[in-house]
Amino acid sequence: MPLNLASQIQRGILAAFLAGVVSIGAGCLVLPIPTNRVGEYSRQDIKPEVIEALAPGRATREEVLLRLGEPDEFRVDGSQYRYHWERVKWDIIWFVAAGNSGAGGDIPINKNHNLVINFDPAGVVSERKANARFGASEHEKQIRPPPQYQ
Amino acid sequence: MKTMTALFAPILLAGVLAAGCATPNANPLHADKQMLQFIEDGKTTKETVLLKLGQPSMVLEGEKFLTYRLGYDEKHGYYLLDKAPVGWMGVKYNLVLVFDGLGVVQRRSLVEIH
Numbered sequence: 477m478p479l480n481l482a483s484q485i486q487r488g489i490l491a492a493f494l495a496g497v498v499s500i501g502a503g504c505l506v507l508p509i510p511t512n513r514v515g516e517y518s519r520q521d522i523k524p525e526v527i528e529a530l531a532p533g534r535a536t537r538e539e540v541l542l543r544l545g546e547p548d549e550f551r552v553d554g555s556q557y558r559y560h561w562e563r564v565k566w567d568i569i570w571f572v573a574a575g576n577s578g579a580g581g582d583i584p585i586n587k588n589h590n591l592v593i594n595f596d597p598a599g600v601v602s603e604r605k606a607n608a609r610f611g612a613s614e615h616e617k618q619i620r621p622p623p624q625y626q
Numbered sequence: 627m628k629t630m631t632a633l634f635a636p637i638l639l640a641g642v643l644a645a646g647c648a649t650p651n652a653n654p655l656h657a658d659k660q661m662l663q664f665i666e667d668g669k670t671t672k673e674t675v676l677l678k679l680g681q682p683s684m685v686l687e688g689e690k691f692l693t694y695r696l697g698y699d700e701k702h703g704y705y706l707l708d709k710a711p712v713g714w715m716g717v718k719y720n721l722v723l724v725f726d727g728l729g730v731v732q733r734r735s736l737v738e739i740h
Contacts, residue, residue, distance in 0.1 A: 515713075516713075516715060517712050517713025517714060517715045518713060518714060519713075519714040519717075519739045519740070520739065520740050521720075521737055521738055521739050521740075537687070538691075538724055538733070541686070541691055541693075541722050541724075542722055542724070542733060542734075542735040542737075543735070543737070544737065545693065545720030545722055545735075545737035545739060546683065546684040546686075546693040546720055546722070550686065554686065554687055
């Protein structure tokens with residue numbers, strides 16, 4: 477059974493190699509590389525254990541700030557803070573050759589994480605929600621805003 | 627003295643914010659390992675903080691909380707960063723200062739961002 481598995485892996489590598497060779501021959505190359513690095517503009521201080529420690533009904537706004545630092549977004553009345561961070565999960569390396577010229581680049585596939593903390597009027601955490609979804613980098617959008625249509 | 631601080635700190639903060647880019651050491655060349663040593667809980671006033679560190683990166687809940695973004699150089703120490711236009715690039719620490727009603731530092735933390 478292990479031999480079969482090894483054989484299947486070898487066949488998979490060979491197929492990927494052949495696909496790469498064929499695509500280079502055709503003048504283009506698309507190579508997805510799995511990674512798990514922190515986004516270039518992202519903060520790295522939001523750890524699961526820190527989120528756990530900010531228990532609803534106990535942690536105050538002051539404790540949240542002292543543990544996590546300034547939020548990336550907040551409501552003026554202080555009722556909600558949002559913390560945002562990003563991890564690059566895949567790098568899509570692409571290359572296109574045509575005649576005597578060519579072009580290439582890296583398209584990062586991001587996973588955007590958000591921690592939204594709601595506070596009650598006394599400034600105590602009433603709810604905390606963490607979510608993550610694949611999508612364009614929030615920070616990249618700030619650098620290159622979408623084109624404005626007239 | 628503390629009452630005077632409570633009176634003048636908002637005016638000073640408004641002035642610092644109006645000045646916009648008044649961060650005295652916003653440059654790695656002005657890095658200083660002792661930069662934060664002047665801050666003492668229960669003693670340091672908001673006025674002193676604003677005069678030494680300049681414009682905070684964030685002001686929350688009136689002026690109860692001030693935060694500063696700091697870079698860090700192993701050789702030379704801390705340096706202040708203006709609020710980056712994009713994300714947290716180059717930010718090593720986020721200094722969070724909590725003030726009481728009289729404008730005196732009560733608690734603080736240096737949150738490691740990177």
